[in-house]
Amino acid sequence: MNLMTLVLFLPLAGFLAALFVPRSSPAGSRAWALILSLATFVCSLALIGYFDRGLGGEQFAVDTTWIRSPEIHFFVSLNGVSLWLVLLTTFLTPICVLISWRNIQNRVKEFYAFLLLLEFSLIGVFLAQDLFLFFVFWEVSLVPMYFLIGIWGHERRIYAAVKFFLYTMAGSALMLVAIIYLYLKAGTFSYPKILDLLASGQLGFRPEEQMLLFLAFFVAFAIKVPLFPLHTWLPDAHVEAPTAGSVMLASVMLKMGTYGILHFCLPLFPAAARACSGWIAVLAIIGIIYGALVAMVQPNMKKLVAYSSVSHLGFVVLGIFSFTQQGLDGAAYQMLSHGISTGALFALVGLLYERRHSLEIADYGGVATAAPWLSTAFLFATLASIGLPMLNNFVGEYLVLQGTALANFTWTAWAAIGVILSACYMLWMYQRVFYGEAGHEVRAHIRDMNLREWAAVVPLAVMMVWMGVYSQSFLPPIGKTTAAVLSQTQINVPFRVELHRPVEVSRAR
Amino acid sequence: MPVNAYPGATDLLRFLPETLLILAGTLIMVLDPLVKRRSSPLFGHLTLLTLIAGIAVAIAGASNPGPAFGGMLMVDGFATFFRVLVMGVGILIVLPSYPFLARQDGETGAFHALLLFSISGQCLMASASDLIIIFIGLEISSISSYVLAGFFRDDKRSNEAALKYFLLGSFATAFFLYGVALIYGATGTINLDAVRRSIGPLRADPPVMIVAAAALMFVGLGFKVSASPFQMWAPDVYQGAPTPVSAFLSAGPKAAGFAIFLRIFLTAFGPIGAHWEPLVWGASLLSMTVGNFAALTQTNFKRMLAYSSIAHAGYVLVALAARSQVGAAAAMFYLVAYACMNIGAFAVVSHLSGRGEKYTDIEDFKGLAQKQPLTAAMLTIFLLSLIGVPLTGGFFGKFYIFRAALESHLVWLTVLGLLNSAVAAYYYLRILVMMYMHEPGPAAEAVEPLSPAMGAALILPALGTLVLGIFPGWVLDFAGKSSELMR
Numbered sequence: 001m002n003l004m005t006l007v008l009f010l011p012l013a014g015f016l017a018a019l020f021v022p023r024s025s026p027a028g029s030r031a032w033a034l035i036l037s038l039a040t041f042v043c044s045l046a047l048i049g050y051f052d053r054g055l056g057g058e059q060f061a062v063d064t065t066w067i068r069s070p071e072i073h074f075f076v077s078l079n080g081v082s083l084w085l086v087l088l089t090t091f092l093t094p095i096c097v098l099i100s101w102r103n104i105q106n107r108v109k110e111f112y113a114f115l116l117l118l119e120f121s122l123i124g125v126f127l128a129q130d131l132f133l134f135f136v137f138w139e140v141s142l143v144p145m146y147f148l149i150g151i152w153g154h155e156r157r158i159y160a161a162v163k164f165f166l167y168t169m170a171g172s173a174l175m176l177v178a179i180i181y182l183y184l185k186a187g188t189f190s191y192p193k194i195l196d197l198l199a200s201g202q203l204g205f206r207p208e209e210q211m212l213l214f215l216a217f218f219v220a221f222a223i224k225v226p227l228f229p230l231h232t233w234l235p236d237a238h239v240e241a242p243t244a245g246s247v248m249l250a251s252v253m254l255k256m257g258t259y260g261i262l263h264f265c266l267p268l269f270p271a272a273a274r275a276c277s278g279w280i281a282v283l284a285i286i287g288i289i290y291g292a293l294v295a296m297v298q299p300n301m302k303k304l305v306a307y308s309s310v311s312h313l314g315f316v317v318l319g320i321f322s323f324t325q326q327g328l329d330g331a332a333y334q335m336l337s338h339g340i341s342t343g344a345l346f347a348l349v350g351l352l353y354e355r356r357h358s359l360e361i362a363d364y365g366g367v368a369t370a371a372p373w374l375s376t377a378f379l380f381a382t383l384a385s386i387g388l389p390m391l392n393n394f395v396g397e398y399l400v401l402q403g404t405a406l407a408n409f410t411w412t413a414w415a416a417i418g419v420i421l422s423a424c425y426m427l428w429m430y431q432r433v434f435y436g437e438a439g440h441e442v443r444a445h446i447r448d449m450n451l452r453e454w455a456a457v458v459p460l461a462v463m464m465v466w467m468g469v470y471s472q473s474f475l476p477p478i479g480k481t482t483a484a485v486l487s488q489t490q491i492n493v494p495f496r497v498e499l500h501r502p503v504e505v506s507r508a509r
Numbered sequence: 510m511p512v513n514a515y516p517g518a519t520d521l522l523r524f525l526p527e528t529l530l531i532l533a534g535t536l537i538m539v540l541d542p543l544v545k546r547r548s549s550p551l552f553g554h555l556t557l558l559t560l561i562a563g564i565a566v567a568i569a570g571a572s573n574p575g576p577a578f579g580g581m582l583m584v585d586g587f588a589t590f591f592r593v594l595v596m597g598v599g600i601l602i603v604l605p606s607y608p609f610l611a612r613q614d615g616e617t618g619a620f621h622a623l624l625l626f627s628i629s630g631q632c633l634m635a636s637a638s639d640l641i642i643i644f645i646g647l648e649i650s651s652i653s654s655y656v657l658a659g660f661f662r663d664d665k666r667s668n669e670a671a672l673k674y675f676l677l678g679s680f681a682t683a684f685f686l687y688g689v690a691l692i693y694g695a696t697g698t699i700n701l702d703a704v705r706r707s708i709g710p711l712r713a714d715p716p717v718m719i720v721a722a723a724a725l726m727f728v729g730l731g732f733k734v735s736a737s738p739f740q741m742w743a744p745d746v747y748q749g750a751p752t753p754v755s756a757f758l759s760a761g762p763k764a765a766g767f768a769i770f771l772r773i774f775l776t777a778f779g780p781i782g783a784h785w786e787p788l789v790w791g792a793s794l795l796s797m798t799v800g801n802f803a804a805l806t807q808t809n810f811k812r813m814l815a816y817s818s819i820a821h822a823g824y825v826l827v828a829l830a831a832r833s834q835v836g837a838a839a840a841m842f843y844l845v846a847y848a849c850m851n852i853g854a855f856a857v858v859s860h861l862s863g864r865g866e867k868y869t870d871i872e873d874f875k876g877l878a879q880k881q882p883l884t885a886a887m888l889t890i891f892l893l894s895l896i897g898v899p900l901t902g903g904f905f906g907k908f909y910i911f912r913a914a915l916e917s918h919l920v921w922l923t924v925l926g927l928l929n930s931a932v933a934a935y936y937y938l939r940i941l942v943m944m945y946m947h948e949p950g951p952a953a954e955a956v957e958p959l960s961p962a963m964g965a966a967l968i969l970p971a972l973g974t975l976v977l978g979i980f981p982g983w984v985l986d987f988a989g990k991s992s993e994l995m996r
Contacts, residue, residue, distance in 0.1 A: 139904075173930060174928075176927055
């Protein structure tokens with residue numbers, strides 16, 4: 001038991017305790033969720049202090065046997081990328097509690113219980129070092145999100161919730177096959193042990209075997225990211241989810257996919273990953289441009305932000321599959337930036353919805369005169385999302401483009417179109433919603449932000465600036481981890497080809 | 510093999526669980542006319558006590574394993590495992606049947622006597638190591654179940670269920686018996702171990718008669734465990750039978766059916782495994798696919814669970830197709846998990862169904878979460894387990910089964926099986942949607958408060974499902990050791 005496991009289990013304890021808060025006291029549920037998520041956040045802040053930046057690698061490891069046969073361990077640890085993803089999760093959960101304060105009036109107790117369960121499973125996904133444990137957290141995270149969308153969502157919430165569940169379930173079925181297959185070959189679920197076996201040559205895959213295993217993992221992750229053309233669940237889920245659900249989904253859950261690719265797919269199956277990098281990069285670029293073009297024509301604000309996520313996550317995948325240090329750094333940084341800026345956009349759209357009860361862009365106009373501070377905050381998030389220098393997204397996008405340029409300049413050229421398009425659709429939406437003549441409805445209903453809403457939005461804005469201006473606070477640990485991933489993919493490639501040909505010949509004999 | 514005319518004390522001791530159940534069943538039949546009230550809880554208490562005593566005796570007997578009655582019974586770890594399982598199933602059935610019988614004004618005496626007889630037959634199946642004893646056990650279990658399925662004499666559906674179950678069941682038993690006859694003709698013995706020994710040398714090219722016998726027994730047992738393509742009876746029977754009986758049919762006879770399935774095919778027919786493996790492979794894939802796809806369009810919850818039970822029989826057959834000890838242990842684990850989650854789900858239906866079982870449609874679950882959050886939460890656990898979400902027994906069951914299958918290089922069966930379970934998620938989710946995402950309907954408005962027995966009937970299997978999902982080692986170790994002893 002150390003600080004990290006405390007951060008992991010606090011939300012679970014909070015979930016269990018939240019079940020016993022009396023139904024008659026919604027305020028109690030809210031307060032409990034806020035206190036607990038803030039406590040978790042404070043504990044996770046301490047993680048930064050104790051995290052050894054010079055060391056790199058996996059830290060705070062806890063490894064105890066969970067099930068003896070087959071040997072499954074409760075094995076968790078923290079690396080330079082998962083550190084920030086965990087912090088992103090713990091940072092956003094209290095914000096989600098705050099923005100749901102008014103929004104959720106119905107079955108409040110269950111809402112906050114599910115939110116805490118979601119936080120627990122998301123942190124678990126980023127910490128798990130045992131493949132089985134990883135799968136457990138991966139699947140468990142579906143359940144609270146399913147209920148969040150299905151119970152507190154908008155009109156087509158049931159369709160969206162079921163679609164979300166089934167898509168992920170289908171992908172993870174294949175991943176489970178691959179995990180069991182790996183276990184039978186390696187004799188362990190422990191991820192570091194499997195990597196050691198791979199590096200020492202005691203474990204190897206035939207090329208087609210490696211390719212199938214890679215695809216089994218990759219499809220599961222790609223659905224979650226979501227990579228074009230597996231993205232169709234995302235707009236539905238986002239539009240129908242309640243605000244907090246959208247924030248957690250976009251900011252953290254999508255990162256499960258990209259983190260999975262970075263943390264598992266590349267080191268485990270480097271040759272297959274490199275062999276596939278061409279078409280995956282093309283799919284990522286299609287996603288970037290397609291997402292941006294579709295976002296441009298959306299009449300619905302949430303759908304617009306959802307498609308912009310498809311576009312932004314395309315950058316992350318592209319960066320990962322550039323196989324360059326800058327590309328991987330940029331991808332990891334973009335994961336965090338997107339978490340902050342898209343989280344902020346969804347939160348702000350949620351605030352607008354709370355006031356006007358509409359997500360249609362056409363129902364707005366002139367909000368800037370009715371609620372100047374809200375508009376300023378929204379402008380901030382919009383500019384961050386576009387990738388304006390000095391704000392967070394710029395750093396990630398720039399690094400991704402630079403890394404991609406080293407790998408293949410054509411990719412960069414195409415991906416850069418996405419940057420331009422993002423400015424078009426975001427600014428155009430901003431113009432239609434906030435400028436122009438304020439209609440009667442807007443003047444009647446839209447108030448400016450209150451103290452609670454300020455408390456939710458200001459931390460996000462601070463992070464946007466911080467991450468944009470001083471990326472050195474975040475990048476060094478990320479760089480250490482991505483460098484390790486990169487070296488794992490480089491060492492193993494030639495090594496594998498040389499080693500495995502003779503082995504196969506001797507087997508054939 | 511010469512058999513002593515007078516069984517010794519050890520024989521009787523090893524047969525004690527069955528003896529207890531039969532004595533208690535007979536006692537209830539004798540007492541029944543003496544008790545005035547039609548639905549007196551007295552017999553339920555008696556049945557519970559008997560089953561608990563039976564489990565205790567069965568566990569105590571495991572410390573001294575060995576054959577009984579000249580090798581006709583084999584009380585080993587495997588037998589103990591399944592005896593405890595089917596008696597445990599009995600307990601989980603008696604609990605929800607208290608409020609159920611009271612509400613439907615059913616005759617508790619007959620119900621519980623039949624239940625005990627049926628369970629005694631299943632215990633006999635679990636411990637038999639002789640084809641004729643297996644057949645007798647099968648008949649005791651089946652005939653009592655036929656009557657139980659038609660327990661409501663005035664109800665058309667219940668009658669249809671009983672008749673259908675009886676006709677098709679007798680056919681199946683006939684197939685099984687035909688297989689036994691062929692085995693006797695080919696090998697001159699009906700003892701499983703002796704059959705194995707005489708088949709052993711023929712493993713490369715077994716005579717047609719033995720392969721035919723295996724195929725016939727496969728058909729017979731396939732009926733009993735409702736594997737496709739012999740699943741036709743299941744939906745009508747599960748829908749028509751009284752809900753606790755449906756729960757029982759889906760867990761008890763199925764578990765015992767799989768017990769003899771495993772014992773016969775892994776011991777007696779073990780040597781010719783390569784010949785029957787394709788058969789099991791095909792049947793398991795067909796069961797999963799037919800069960801899951803047919804369940805997608807059902808509107809009645811009991812009928813949907815019937816199709817889901819066909820699909821789950823398919824998963825267990827995957828473990829059989831693996832033809833290994835790991836596979837047997839996985840199947841045993843799965844049956845325990847399945848018993849917990851499925852009986853639990855049926856118990857919720859039984860709780861909700863109201864007088865005359867009015868409310869058993871999926872629509873009737875609308876808004877249950879708002880009226881009775883605890884019941885809805887329990888059903889959520891069962892359904893998530895049936896889907897196979899981690900931290901529930903259903904997930905580990907599936908995991909162990911597919912691990913065994915991959916270990917035996919059944920890669921395609923594994924991939925198709927797991928994709929199948931993603932399809933299955935859809936129809937289980939529909940129930941969650943009804944319970945949590947709709948406003949309460951007439952059924953949820955009319956639902957009665959949880960009685961202590963009903964509460965226990967929900968919480969016990971839910972706890973079981975969670976314990977199997979979080980600490981699966983306890984049952985899996987037991988299953989692993991028991992399957993080792995099976996020879």
